[in-house]
Amino acid sequence: MANSILAYVTLAMILFSTGLVGVIVRKNIFIIYMSIELLLNAIILLFVALARYYESMDAQVIALFVIAVAAAEAAVFLSLIVVLYRHKKSLNCESFTILAQKDIK
Amino acid sequence: MIDIIFFTLAIFTLAGGIGTISFSQPIYSAMSLIVSIIAMAGIFALLSAPFLFLVQIIIYAGAIITLLVFIIMFLNVKNEHLPKEENKNIHLTLSAFLLIPLVLVSLKAFNTLPLKSMEIMSGDFGSIKLFGMTLFQGWLVPFELISILLLCALIGAVVYARKEDKIG
Structure with missing residues:
Protein backbone atom coordinates (compact mmCIF):
# COMPACT_ATOMS: atom_id res chain seq x y z
CA MET A 1 0.00 0.00 0.00
CA ALA A 2 2.87 2.35 0.71
CA ASN A 3 4.04 1.50 -2.81
CA SER A 4 1.38 3.63 -4.46
CA ILE A 5 1.56 7.39 -4.82
CA LEU A 6 -1.87 7.76 -3.17
CA ALA A 7 -0.44 7.00 0.28
CA TYR A 8 2.06 9.82 -0.03
CA VAL A 9 -0.50 12.23 -1.48
CA THR A 10 -2.90 11.42 1.36
CA LEU A 11 -0.20 12.13 3.93
CA ALA A 12 0.74 15.39 2.22
CA MET A 13 -2.88 16.54 1.99
CA ILE A 14 -3.61 15.74 5.64
CA LEU A 15 -0.48 17.62 6.67
CA PHE A 16 -1.45 20.56 4.45
CA SER A 17 -4.91 20.66 6.03
CA THR A 18 -3.34 20.57 9.49
CA GLY A 19 -1.20 23.57 8.65
CA LEU A 20 -4.11 25.44 7.06
CA VAL A 21 -6.27 24.87 10.15
CA GLY A 22 -3.44 26.18 12.30
CA VAL A 23 -3.06 29.33 10.19
CA ILE A 24 -6.81 29.99 10.31
CA VAL A 25 -7.59 29.18 13.94
CA ARG A 26 -4.58 30.09 16.09
CA LYS A 27 -3.78 33.62 17.25
CA ASN A 28 -0.24 33.10 18.54
CA ILE A 29 2.06 34.52 15.85
CA PHE A 30 4.74 31.86 16.47
CA ILE A 31 2.27 29.05 15.92
CA ILE A 32 1.04 30.71 12.73
CA TYR A 33 4.66 30.73 11.53
CA MET A 34 5.07 27.04 12.37
CA SER A 35 1.82 26.23 10.56
CA ILE A 36 3.22 27.96 7.47
CA GLU A 37 6.27 25.70 7.79
CA LEU A 38 3.90 22.70 7.88
CA LEU A 39 2.23 23.90 4.67
CA LEU A 40 5.62 24.24 2.94
CA ASN A 41 6.63 20.79 4.18
CA ALA A 42 3.48 19.22 2.78
CA ILE A 43 4.18 20.77 -0.62
CA ILE A 44 7.79 19.56 -0.52
CA LEU A 45 6.55 16.05 0.23
CA LEU A 46 4.19 16.24 -2.75
CA PHE A 47 7.06 17.35 -5.02
CA VAL A 48 9.34 14.54 -3.86
CA ALA A 49 6.60 11.93 -4.26
CA LEU A 50 5.92 13.13 -7.80
CA ALA A 51 9.66 13.15 -8.54
CA ARG A 52 9.78 9.47 -7.59
CA TYR A 53 6.60 8.73 -9.56
CA TYR A 54 7.83 10.31 -12.80
CA GLU A 55 11.48 9.37 -12.11
CA SER A 56 12.55 12.93 -12.82
CA MET A 57 15.09 14.93 -10.85
CA ASP A 58 13.52 18.30 -11.69
CA ALA A 59 10.86 18.05 -9.00
CA GLN A 60 13.52 17.36 -6.37
CA VAL A 61 15.34 20.52 -7.47
CA ILE A 62 12.10 22.49 -7.06
CA ALA A 63 11.74 20.98 -3.57
CA LEU A 64 15.22 22.33 -2.76
CA PHE A 65 14.13 25.77 -3.96
CA VAL A 66 11.10 25.60 -1.68
CA ILE A 67 13.41 24.85 1.25
CA ALA A 68 15.59 27.85 0.31
CA VAL A 69 12.53 30.14 0.17
CA ALA A 70 11.46 28.78 3.57
CA ALA A 71 14.87 29.73 4.96
CA ALA A 72 14.57 33.28 3.60
CA GLU A 73 11.05 33.51 5.00
CA ALA A 74 12.27 32.35 8.42
CA ALA A 75 14.87 35.12 8.61
CA VAL A 76 12.48 37.94 7.70
CA PHE A 77 9.45 36.62 9.62
CA LEU A 78 11.34 36.01 12.85
CA SER A 79 13.06 39.41 12.86
CA LEU A 80 9.65 41.01 12.23
CA ILE A 81 8.23 39.10 15.20
CA VAL A 82 11.09 40.35 17.39
CA VAL A 83 10.47 43.99 16.37
CA LEU A 84 6.70 43.71 16.84
CA TYR A 85 7.04 41.99 20.21
CA ARG A 86 9.33 44.76 21.47
CA HIS A 87 6.70 47.35 20.60
CA LYS A 88 3.48 45.58 21.55
CA LYS A 89 4.59 43.15 24.30
CA SER A 90 2.13 40.65 22.88
CA LEU A 91 2.14 37.65 20.57
CA ASN A 92 -1.51 38.03 19.60
CA CYS A 93 -1.69 38.52 15.85
CA GLU A 94 -4.80 40.70 16.27
CA SER A 95 -2.74 43.38 18.07
CA PHE A 96 -0.43 43.88 15.07
CA THR A 97 -2.28 46.67 13.28
CA ILE A 98 0.58 49.07 12.52
CA LEU A 99 -0.05 48.89 8.78
CA ALA A 100 -3.79 49.38 9.09
CA GLN A 101 -5.36 52.79 8.51
CA LYS A 102 -5.61 54.89 11.62
CA ASP A 103 -9.37 55.40 11.50
CA ILE A 104 -10.11 51.67 11.45
CA LYS A 105 -10.17 50.47 15.02
CA MET B 1 8.69 -3.95 5.61
CA LYS B 78 5.53 35.32 29.84
CA ASN B 79 2.24 33.50 30.11
CA GLU B 80 0.26 36.74 30.28
CA HIS B 81 1.69 37.83 26.92
CA LEU B 82 0.26 34.78 25.16
CA PRO B 83 -3.10 35.40 23.45
CA LYS B 84 -6.07 33.86 25.19
CA GLU B 85 -7.67 31.15 23.09
CA GLU B 86 -10.40 29.54 25.16
CA ASN B 87 -12.25 27.47 22.58
CA LYS B 88 -9.13 26.63 20.59
CA ASN B 89 -9.61 22.84 20.47
CA ILE B 90 -13.26 23.07 19.42
CA ILE B 100 -12.28 17.23 4.47
CA PRO B 101 -13.85 18.08 1.05
CA LEU B 102 -10.58 19.75 -0.06
CA VAL B 103 -8.62 16.61 0.76
CA LEU B 104 -11.16 14.38 -0.98
CA VAL B 105 -11.13 16.48 -4.16
CA SER B 106 -7.33 16.37 -4.34
CA LEU B 107 -7.29 12.63 -3.74
CA LYS B 108 -9.86 12.16 -6.49
CA ALA B 109 -7.64 14.16 -8.85
CA PHE B 110 -4.58 12.06 -8.01
CA ASN B 111 -6.62 8.85 -8.25
CA THR B 112 -6.67 9.20 -12.05
CA LEU B 113 -2.90 8.63 -12.24
CA PRO B 114 -2.05 5.08 -13.33
CA LEU B 115 -0.79 2.89 -10.52
CA LYS B 116 2.94 2.41 -10.45
CA SER B 117 5.31 0.76 -8.01
CA MET B 118 7.11 3.28 -5.78
CA PHE B 125 18.56 8.55 -8.68
CA GLY B 126 18.48 11.32 -6.10
CA SER B 127 22.22 11.21 -5.49
CA ILE B 128 24.23 14.37 -5.02
CA LYS B 129 25.92 14.02 -8.41
CA LEU B 130 22.73 13.69 -10.43
CA PHE B 131 21.09 16.38 -8.31
CA GLY B 132 23.90 18.84 -8.97
CA MET B 133 23.94 18.08 -12.70
CA THR B 134 20.19 18.76 -12.93
CA LEU B 135 20.48 21.89 -10.80
CA PHE B 136 23.30 23.48 -12.77
CA GLN B 137 22.19 22.41 -16.24
CA GLY B 138 18.47 23.01 -16.23
CA TRP B 139 17.86 25.32 -13.28
CA LEU B 140 20.77 27.74 -13.27
CA VAL B 141 18.73 30.97 -13.54
CA PRO B 142 16.29 30.05 -10.71
CA PHE B 143 19.31 29.06 -8.62
CA GLU B 144 20.87 32.52 -9.05
CA LEU B 145 17.51 34.17 -8.34
CA ILE B 146 17.25 32.17 -5.10
CA SER B 147 20.69 33.40 -4.07
CA ILE B 148 19.59 37.01 -4.68
CA LEU B 149 16.42 36.31 -2.65
CA LEU B 150 18.49 34.96 0.26
CA LEU B 151 20.73 38.06 0.11
CA CYS B 152 17.66 40.32 0.21
CA ALA B 153 16.25 38.37 3.16
CA LEU B 154 19.58 38.74 4.98
CA ILE B 155 19.63 42.51 4.43
CA GLY B 156 15.97 42.78 5.42
CA ALA B 157 16.53 40.85 8.64
CA VAL B 158 19.47 43.10 9.58
CA VAL B 159 17.45 46.25 8.84
CA TYR B 160 14.50 45.06 10.96
CA ALA B 161 16.56 43.86 13.90
CA ARG B 162 18.54 47.11 14.11
CA LYS B 163 17.93 49.26 17.15
CA GLU B 164 15.40 51.88 16.14
CA ASP B 165 12.55 53.93 17.56
CA LYS B 166 10.74 55.14 14.48
CA ILE B 167 8.28 52.28 13.90
CA GLY B 168 5.00 52.48 15.79
Whole structure:
Protein backbone atom coordinates (compact mmCIF):
# COMPACT_ATOMS: atom_id res chain seq x y z
CA MET A 1 0.00 0.00 0.00
CA ALA A 2 2.87 2.35 0.71
CA ASN A 3 4.04 1.50 -2.81
CA SER A 4 1.38 3.63 -4.46
CA ILE A 5 1.56 7.39 -4.82
CA LEU A 6 -1.87 7.76 -3.17
CA ALA A 7 -0.44 7.00 0.28
CA TYR A 8 2.06 9.82 -0.03
CA VAL A 9 -0.50 12.23 -1.48
CA THR A 10 -2.90 11.42 1.36
CA LEU A 11 -0.20 12.13 3.93
CA ALA A 12 0.74 15.39 2.22
CA MET A 13 -2.88 16.54 1.99
CA ILE A 14 -3.61 15.74 5.64
CA LEU A 15 -0.48 17.62 6.67
CA PHE A 16 -1.45 20.56 4.45
CA SER A 17 -4.91 20.66 6.03
CA THR A 18 -3.34 20.57 9.49
CA GLY A 19 -1.20 23.57 8.65
CA LEU A 20 -4.11 25.44 7.06
CA VAL A 21 -6.27 24.87 10.15
CA GLY A 22 -3.44 26.18 12.30
CA VAL A 23 -3.06 29.33 10.19
CA ILE A 24 -6.81 29.99 10.31
CA VAL A 25 -7.59 29.18 13.94
CA ARG A 26 -4.58 30.09 16.09
CA LYS A 27 -3.78 33.62 17.25
CA ASN A 28 -0.24 33.10 18.54
CA ILE A 29 2.06 34.52 15.85
CA PHE A 30 4.74 31.86 16.47
CA ILE A 31 2.27 29.05 15.92
CA ILE A 32 1.04 30.71 12.73
CA TYR A 33 4.66 30.73 11.53
CA MET A 34 5.07 27.04 12.37
CA SER A 35 1.82 26.23 10.56
CA ILE A 36 3.22 27.96 7.47
CA GLU A 37 6.27 25.70 7.79
CA LEU A 38 3.90 22.70 7.88
CA LEU A 39 2.23 23.90 4.67
CA LEU A 40 5.62 24.24 2.94
CA ASN A 41 6.63 20.79 4.18
CA ALA A 42 3.48 19.22 2.78
CA ILE A 43 4.18 20.77 -0.62
CA ILE A 44 7.79 19.56 -0.52
CA LEU A 45 6.55 16.05 0.23
CA LEU A 46 4.19 16.24 -2.75
CA PHE A 47 7.06 17.35 -5.02
CA VAL A 48 9.34 14.54 -3.86
CA ALA A 49 6.60 11.93 -4.26
CA LEU A 50 5.92 13.13 -7.80
CA ALA A 51 9.66 13.15 -8.54
CA ARG A 52 9.78 9.47 -7.59
CA TYR A 53 6.60 8.73 -9.56
CA TYR A 54 7.83 10.31 -12.80
CA GLU A 55 11.48 9.37 -12.11
CA SER A 56 12.55 12.93 -12.82
CA MET A 57 15.09 14.93 -10.85
CA ASP A 58 13.52 18.30 -11.69
CA ALA A 59 10.86 18.05 -9.00
CA GLN A 60 13.52 17.36 -6.37
CA VAL A 61 15.34 20.52 -7.47
CA ILE A 62 12.10 22.49 -7.06
CA ALA A 63 11.74 20.98 -3.57
CA LEU A 64 15.22 22.33 -2.76
CA PHE A 65 14.13 25.77 -3.96
CA VAL A 66 11.10 25.60 -1.68
CA ILE A 67 13.41 24.85 1.25
CA ALA A 68 15.59 27.85 0.31
CA VAL A 69 12.53 30.14 0.17
CA ALA A 70 11.46 28.78 3.57
CA ALA A 71 14.87 29.73 4.96
CA ALA A 72 14.57 33.28 3.60
CA GLU A 73 11.05 33.51 5.00
CA ALA A 74 12.27 32.35 8.42
CA ALA A 75 14.87 35.12 8.61
CA VAL A 76 12.48 37.94 7.70
CA PHE A 77 9.45 36.62 9.62
CA LEU A 78 11.34 36.01 12.85
CA SER A 79 13.06 39.41 12.86
CA LEU A 80 9.65 41.01 12.23
CA ILE A 81 8.23 39.10 15.20
CA VAL A 82 11.09 40.35 17.39
CA VAL A 83 10.47 43.99 16.37
CA LEU A 84 6.70 43.71 16.84
CA TYR A 85 7.04 41.99 20.21
CA ARG A 86 9.33 44.76 21.47
CA HIS A 87 6.70 47.35 20.60
CA LYS A 88 3.48 45.58 21.55
CA LYS A 89 4.59 43.15 24.30
CA SER A 90 2.13 40.65 22.88
CA LEU A 91 2.14 37.65 20.57
CA ASN A 92 -1.51 38.03 19.60
CA CYS A 93 -1.69 38.52 15.85
CA GLU A 94 -4.80 40.70 16.27
CA SER A 95 -2.74 43.38 18.07
CA PHE A 96 -0.43 43.88 15.07
CA THR A 97 -2.28 46.67 13.28
CA ILE A 98 0.58 49.07 12.52
CA LEU A 99 -0.05 48.89 8.78
CA ALA A 100 -3.79 49.38 9.09
CA GLN A 101 -5.36 52.79 8.51
CA LYS A 102 -5.61 54.89 11.62
CA ASP A 103 -9.37 55.40 11.50
CA ILE A 104 -10.11 51.67 11.45
CA LYS A 105 -10.17 50.47 15.02
CA MET B 1 8.69 -3.95 5.61
CA ILE B 2 8.47 -0.69 3.66
CA ASP B 3 4.82 -0.46 4.72
CA ILE B 4 5.71 -0.67 8.41
CA ILE B 5 8.40 2.01 8.08
CA PHE B 6 6.09 4.25 6.08
CA PHE B 7 3.22 3.99 8.55
CA THR B 8 5.49 4.61 11.52
CA LEU B 9 6.95 7.71 9.89
CA ALA B 10 3.52 8.90 8.76
CA ILE B 11 2.13 8.58 12.29
CA PHE B 12 5.08 10.54 13.68
CA THR B 13 4.67 13.22 11.01
CA LEU B 14 0.95 13.67 11.66
CA ALA B 15 1.32 13.55 15.44
CA GLY B 16 4.00 16.22 15.22
CA GLY B 17 1.82 18.35 12.97
CA ILE B 18 -1.21 18.08 15.23
CA GLY B 19 0.94 18.85 18.26
CA THR B 20 2.34 21.89 16.47
CA ILE B 21 -1.05 23.50 16.01
CA SER B 22 -2.61 22.47 19.33
CA PHE B 23 -0.05 23.29 22.06
CA SER B 24 -0.45 26.70 23.64
CA GLN B 25 3.22 27.19 24.58
CA PRO B 26 5.29 28.02 21.44
CA ILE B 27 8.31 26.01 22.61
CA TYR B 28 6.28 22.76 22.78
CA SER B 29 4.98 23.49 19.30
CA ALA B 30 8.53 23.96 18.04
CA MET B 31 9.56 20.58 19.49
CA SER B 32 6.56 18.91 17.82
CA LEU B 33 7.53 20.57 14.55
CA ILE B 34 11.04 19.08 14.83
CA VAL B 35 9.53 15.59 15.30
CA SER B 36 7.36 16.13 12.24
CA ILE B 37 10.23 17.38 10.09
CA ILE B 38 12.64 14.57 10.99
CA ALA B 39 9.95 11.94 10.34
CA MET B 40 9.35 13.58 6.98
CA ALA B 41 13.08 13.35 6.21
CA GLY B 42 12.69 9.59 6.67
CA ILE B 43 9.85 9.60 4.17
CA PHE B 44 12.14 11.39 1.69
CA ALA B 45 14.62 8.55 2.12
CA LEU B 46 11.82 6.07 1.29
CA LEU B 47 11.13 8.09 -1.87
CA SER B 48 14.73 7.70 -3.18
CA ALA B 49 15.79 11.25 -2.35
CA PRO B 50 18.89 10.84 -0.15
CA PHE B 51 20.17 14.36 -0.84
CA LEU B 52 16.87 15.95 0.18
CA PHE B 53 16.93 13.71 3.27
CA LEU B 54 20.22 15.37 4.26
CA VAL B 55 18.99 18.85 3.35
CA GLN B 56 15.80 18.39 5.35
CA ILE B 57 17.69 17.37 8.48
CA ILE B 58 20.58 19.85 8.18
CA ILE B 59 18.76 22.94 6.91
CA TYR B 60 15.22 22.51 8.23
CA ALA B 61 15.72 20.81 11.58
CA GLY B 62 19.25 22.07 12.05
CA ALA B 63 19.05 25.68 10.95
CA ILE B 64 15.50 27.00 10.53
CA ILE B 65 13.91 25.41 13.59
CA THR B 66 17.00 26.10 15.70
CA LEU B 67 16.67 29.78 14.74
CA LEU B 68 13.01 29.63 15.73
CA VAL B 69 13.81 28.04 19.12
CA PHE B 70 16.50 30.68 19.72
CA ILE B 71 14.03 33.47 19.01
CA ILE B 72 11.37 31.92 21.28
CA MET B 73 13.88 31.62 24.14
CA PHE B 74 15.35 35.07 23.43
CA LEU B 75 11.98 36.82 23.66
CA ASN B 76 11.33 35.21 27.07
CA VAL B 77 7.56 35.29 26.63
CA LYS B 78 5.53 35.32 29.84
CA ASN B 79 2.24 33.50 30.11
CA GLU B 80 0.26 36.74 30.28
CA HIS B 81 1.69 37.83 26.92
CA LEU B 82 0.26 34.78 25.16
CA PRO B 83 -3.10 35.40 23.45
CA LYS B 84 -6.07 33.86 25.19
CA GLU B 85 -7.67 31.15 23.09
CA GLU B 86 -10.40 29.54 25.16
CA ASN B 87 -12.25 27.47 22.58
CA LYS B 88 -9.13 26.63 20.59
CA ASN B 89 -9.61 22.84 20.47
CA ILE B 90 -13.26 23.07 19.42
CA HIS B 91 -12.36 25.51 16.64
CA LEU B 92 -9.49 23.30 15.48
CA THR B 93 -11.74 20.24 15.27
CA LEU B 94 -14.54 22.06 13.47
CA SER B 95 -12.29 23.59 10.86
CA ALA B 96 -10.55 20.25 10.33
CA PHE B 97 -13.94 18.78 9.42
CA LEU B 98 -14.58 21.69 7.07
CA LEU B 99 -11.37 20.88 5.17
CA ILE B 100 -12.28 17.23 4.47
CA PRO B 101 -13.85 18.08 1.05
CA LEU B 102 -10.58 19.75 -0.06
CA VAL B 103 -8.62 16.61 0.76
CA LEU B 104 -11.16 14.38 -0.98
CA VAL B 105 -11.13 16.48 -4.16
CA SER B 106 -7.33 16.37 -4.34
CA LEU B 107 -7.29 12.63 -3.74
CA LYS B 108 -9.86 12.16 -6.49
CA ALA B 109 -7.64 14.16 -8.85
CA PHE B 110 -4.58 12.06 -8.01
CA ASN B 111 -6.62 8.85 -8.25
CA THR B 112 -6.67 9.20 -12.05
CA LEU B 113 -2.90 8.63 -12.24
CA PRO B 114 -2.05 5.08 -13.33
CA LEU B 115 -0.79 2.89 -10.52
CA LYS B 116 2.94 2.41 -10.45
CA SER B 117 5.31 0.76 -8.01
CA MET B 118 7.11 3.28 -5.78
CA GLU B 119 9.89 1.07 -4.43
CA ILE B 120 13.29 2.52 -3.55
CA MET B 121 15.21 2.86 -6.81
CA SER B 122 18.59 1.30 -7.33
CA GLY B 123 21.17 3.35 -9.19
CA ASP B 124 22.02 6.96 -8.50
CA PHE B 125 18.56 8.55 -8.68
CA GLY B 126 18.48 11.32 -6.10
CA SER B 127 22.22 11.21 -5.49
CA ILE B 128 24.23 14.37 -5.02
CA LYS B 129 25.92 14.02 -8.41
CA LEU B 130 22.73 13.69 -10.43
CA PHE B 131 21.09 16.38 -8.31
CA GLY B 132 23.90 18.84 -8.97
CA MET B 133 23.94 18.08 -12.70
CA THR B 134 20.19 18.76 -12.93
CA LEU B 135 20.48 21.89 -10.80
CA PHE B 136 23.30 23.48 -12.77
CA GLN B 137 22.19 22.41 -16.24
CA GLY B 138 18.47 23.01 -16.23
CA TRP B 139 17.86 25.32 -13.28
CA LEU B 140 20.77 27.74 -13.27
CA VAL B 141 18.73 30.97 -13.54
CA PRO B 142 16.29 30.05 -10.71
CA PHE B 143 19.31 29.06 -8.62
CA GLU B 144 20.87 32.52 -9.05
CA LEU B 145 17.51 34.17 -8.34
CA ILE B 146 17.25 32.17 -5.10
CA SER B 147 20.69 33.40 -4.07
CA ILE B 148 19.59 37.01 -4.68
CA LEU B 149 16.42 36.31 -2.65
CA LEU B 150 18.49 34.96 0.26
CA LEU B 151 20.73 38.06 0.11
CA CYS B 152 17.66 40.32 0.21
CA ALA B 153 16.25 38.37 3.16
CA LEU B 154 19.58 38.74 4.98
CA ILE B 155 19.63 42.51 4.43
CA GLY B 156 15.97 42.78 5.42
CA ALA B 157 16.53 40.85 8.64
CA VAL B 158 19.47 43.10 9.58
CA VAL B 159 17.45 46.25 8.84
CA TYR B 160 14.50 45.06 10.96
CA ALA B 161 16.56 43.86 13.90
CA ARG B 162 18.54 47.11 14.11
CA LYS B 163 17.93 49.26 17.15
CA GLU B 164 15.40 51.88 16.14
CA ASP B 165 12.55 53.93 17.56
CA LYS B 166 10.74 55.14 14.48
CA ILE B 167 8.28 52.28 13.90
CA GLY B 168 5.00 52.48 15.79
